[in-house]
Amino acid sequence: MSLFHNSVYLSLFLSIAAYETGCIIKKRCGIALCNPLLIAIVLVIICLKALDMDYADYEAGSRYLSYLLTPATICLAIPLYEKIMLLKNNLKAIIAGVLSGIVTNMLIVLLCSSLFKLNHQQYVTLLPKSITTAIGISVSQELGGIVTITAVVIILTGILGNMTAEWVCRLFGIDDPISQGVGFGTSSHVIGTARAMEMGEIQGSVSSLSLVLTGILSVLFVLIFSAVY
Known part of the structure; x- marks a missing residue:
């Protein structure tokens, strides 16, 4: 046995x-x-x-x-290349949406941590919840978070986004494919992007770019927010 x-x-x-x-x-x-x-x-x-x-x-x-997690994430560059002109033409809007999403995500973690009286280690463990796993785990480790819990939270965030994002778009009347892609990629990283790709090529491409930007920019914002609480 x-x-x-x-x-x-x-x-x-x-x-x-x-x-x-x-x-x-x-x-x-x-x-x-x-x-x-x-x-x-x-x-x-x-x-x-x-x-x-x-x-x-x-x-x-x-x-x-x-x-295979990191190579699979890198493969998301393929839809980016295929829709490169569309992304260039809407880059400012995409960046603005990503920044809004990052700040909102971290403000929610800050608010919940304060509400439930979490300690600093628990707080920084949750901060990378909307960053793709390949980056989020490293960020949590650097901040002194509990890496295993960070991994679970990231996966659960992605699954929840995958399951509910399309319904949320219908609820709030978000029918623009670029807006949908930004929302999926910023809030629910790779798992949400997988759902975005099922919805359409534009949503998938924008979501791929958004999750990459979220991963890169979140590293800076995490450092700022980690010093707040």
Whole structure:
């Protein structure tokens, strides 16, 4: 059983099979709540409990998938290149939207931290919640945050954005594809961008640029906000 638990292939199989199951459920149900990543997380947790498998053993095998996170993020440059002229023509509006989103995100964290009386470490742990994981984890580590919680918060933020962003756009009458893309990329990073790409090429391209700008500019704003609380 120990050999079974320590197998690299078991962790990889669980991760891939859980996500594929989530994709199948999403296609059949067609509702936002059935997010493939959310379903995969739940299924992996259930499997680890059922197999009495330690998370450290699972992580040791699944880390090979984690290595692909940064290259996958870099691949978002492809839609940027394809829509480069559109992005250039709307660059000022995109930057203004991204800056507004960054400040709003961090003000919300500041307000909630003050409201729930969180300590400084907990506060800086939550600050990178809307930055893509590849950057957000490093930012949290540099600020002395709890990296594992930061990773969870970032993923949950992305999943929530993926599930609700389109509904929010309809609720507030946001039908401009550029505005939608800025909202997705700024608030819910890569996972939200995946949903933006499903909505259209323009939304996907703008969201890709927005998440990159959010990651870069947030590093500066995080330093400022971390000194406030």
